[in-house]
Amino acid sequence: MIPAAFAYDRPTTVDQAVGLLAAHPGAAKVIAGGQSLLPLLKLRLARAERLIDIGRLSELKGVRRTAEGGVSIGALTTYDELGRDPLITTYGLMADVLPQIGDVQVRNRGTIGGAVAHADPASDMPAVLLALEAELVARSIRGVRTIPMRGFLRGPFVTAIEPDEILTEIRIPAPSGAYGSAYRAIEQPASGYAIAGAAVVVGRSGGGSGPLDRCAVALTGVGEMPYRAAAVEAAFLGAAGPAAAAAHATDGVTVGSDIHADRAYRAAVAAVEVRRALEAAIARAG
Amino acid sequence: MTEAITLVVNGVHHELEVEPRRMLVQVIREDLDLTGTHIGCDTSQCGACTVLVDGQAVKSCTMLAVQADGSSITTIEGMANDGQLHPLQVGFWEKHGLQCGFCTPGMIMAAADLLARNPDPTDQEIRHAIEGNVCRCTGYQNIVAAIREAASLMAAGGTSAGAAG
Numbered sequence: 001m002i003p004a005a006f007a008y009d010r011p012t013t014v015d016q017a018v019g020l021l022a023a024h025p026g027a028a029k030v031i032a033g034g035q036s037l038l039p040l041l042k043l044r045l046a047r048a049e050r051l052i053d054i055g056r057l058s059e060l061k062g063v064r065r066t067a068e069g070g071v072s073i074g075a076l077t078t079y080d081e082l083g084r085d086p087l088i089t090t091y092g093l094m095a096d097v098l099p100q101i102g103d104v105q106v107r108n109r110g111t112i113g114g115a116v117a118h119a120d121p122a123s124d125m126p127a128v129l130l131a132l133e134a135e136l137v138a139r140s141i142r143g144v145r146t147i148p149m150r151g152f153l154r155g156p157f158v159t160a161i162e163p164d165e166i167l168t169e170i171r172i173p174a175p176s177g178a179y180g181s182a183y184r185a186i187e188q189p190a191s192g193y194a195i196a197g198a199a200v201v202v203g204r205s206g207g208g209s210g211p212l213d214r215c216a217v218a219l220t221g222v223g224e225m226p227y228r229a230a231a232v233e234a235a236f237l238g239a240a241g242p243a244a245a246a247a248h249a250t251d252g253v254t255v256g257s258d259i260h261a262d263r264a265y266r267a268a269v270a271a272v273e274v275r276r277a278l279e280a281a282i283a284r285a286g
Numbered sequence: 287m288t289e290a291i292t293l294v295v296n297g298v299h300h301e302l303e304v305e306p307r308r309m310l311v312q313v314i315r316e317d318l319d320l321t322g323t324h325i326g327c328d329t330s331q332c333g334a335c336t337v338l339v340d341g342q343a344v345k346s347c348t349m350l351a352v353q354a355d356g357s358s359i360t361t362i363e364g365m366a367n368d369g370q371l372h373p374l375q376v377g378f379w380e381k382h383g384l385q386c387g388f389c390t391p392g393m394i395m396a397a398a399d400l401l402a403r404n405p406d407p408t409d410q411e412i413r414h415a416i417e418g419n420v421c422r423c424t425g426y427q428n429i430v431a432a433i434r435e436a437a438s439l440m441a442a443g444g445t446s447a448g449a450a451g
């Protein structure tokens with residue numbers, strides 16, 4: 001299969017890349033690792049008149065610690081690079097999720113920026129970043145702006161990124177106090193995508209041995225886009241145990257149904273994965 | 287419209303003119319006549335088209351040739367050295383790691399990526415590393431045994447994985 005013909009640019013700086021996007025409004029699309037875009041172009045489910053290959057922009061690669069103690073991830077950092085970076089795998093849920101995404105070939109090419117920008121409703125990384133309360137940095141010729149992960153996803157395959165913007169960076173805030181995190185998912189065996197996946201971060205703001213008074217829970221694969229499960233978080237902070245809190249996993253959500261999992265089954269496994277992720281995160285918080 | 291690209295494939299330098307929409311696998315098979323790299327699904331699922339790009343396993347049906355410009359590529363044809371089979375090829379031969387052989391080039395290239403990172407993998411690590419490669423014949427058991435055999439051959443002093451290019 002061959003995509004419809006397109007023009008091809010490979011800018012060498014982010015400035016050039018956003019300049020090209022602005023010069024071809026509505027006609028140009030960026031390509032990073034191509035692990036989502038190329039299959040769509042080949043099947044001609046998507047078309048692009050012009051591809052702007054940002055894959056070589058070294059300014060957008062790599063992980064570094066920020067002055068505030070969090071981490072900054074370049075949008076072009078691959079899953080494989082993330083999985084081998086101790087700044088990343090120290091987050092329990094990152095160590096859980098990274099080896100599970102796709103296969104080694106996909107992880108060698110697929111980038112974190114591409115995963116978030118693509119916003120597949122069943123993809124793993126957006127849920128992880130929701131639970132970590134990440135911020136995204138987007139750049140265009142109009143300037144740079146920061147977008148909280150919460151509010152970034154607008155629907156299946158729809159995000160807050162404007163057509164002339166490039167996602168440059170993902171920032172994860174420093175965890176305050178003692179915390180533990182985990183990711184648990186049941187995957188559709190052939191595609192590897194989540195039927196239901198749960199990302200959990202729990203913490204004690206004061207450290208020490210007090211009660212866990214912080215809780216962020218995000219799900220993917222369940223509704224029309226990954227979401228924060230506010231009802232689970234409230235129940236957990238109201239001292240419900242993991243199982244009782246997890247029972248609220250799909251409160252207020254229209255649960256999806258497809259040939260792999262009908263609505264009732266998907267809702268049931270969503271609750272199970274939330275409970276498992278909560279239990280693992282609590283154990284890791286110590 | 288075509289783009290000029292450079293690829294070093296199995297150690298041989300090539301200057302090529304390619305249409306941007308052509309996949310790396312097409313250039314490898316059609317322009318360079320290296321038909322050991324197979325196309326199974328053409329939809330990023332089966333791994334038959336796996337090659338090493340700068341040492342990393344990649345599905346060449348899911349990478350544009352222009353994205354590989356300037357890279358070093360190793361295909362199955364680049365594994366044997368001077369008529370001497372690569373330890374992975376010996377392993378597949380000795381342990382009956384193939385039946386029809388269609389998946390084998392991709393399996394071997396995925397395994398080369400694994401052994402370059404992890405010279406002494408467990409069976410579970412081997413299975414995880416070939417998750418992106420589908421075999422319709424063997425049931426995988428002998429493929430795992432073949433990769434394990436290659437790891438021991440290499441530990442005993444064979445060539446290192448991912449050699450050429």
Ligand SMILES: Cc1cc2nc3c(=O)[nH]c(=O)nc-3n(C[C@H](O)[C@H](O)[C@H](O)COP(=O)(O)OP(=O)(O)OC[C@H]3O[C@@H](n4cnc5c(N)ncnc54)[C@H](O)[C@@H]3O)c2cc1C
Nearest residue numbers: 032033034035036037102110111113114117123124167192
């Ligand atoms: C076989 C297979 C299995 C997979 N399994 C899983 C899985 O189990 N779980 C999972 O979550 N995902 C899975 N994926 C999807 C994979 O995670 C994504 O394809 C990949 O991470 C996307 O990154 P990319 O760099 O390849 O993006 P590309 O394909 O290059 O781009 C995807 C989209 O994002 C846009 N884009 C990319 N980068 C930027 C940027 N910096 N700024 C603005 N827009 C941008 C592109 O224009 C395009 O629309 C799988 C994919 C394959 C092929």
Ligand code: FES
Nearest residue numbers: 326327328333347
């Ligand atoms: S042919 Fe490339 S993955 Fe199947």
Ligand code: FES
Nearest residue numbers: 385387421422423
């Ligand atoms: S040996 Fe036939 S597909 Fe693997």
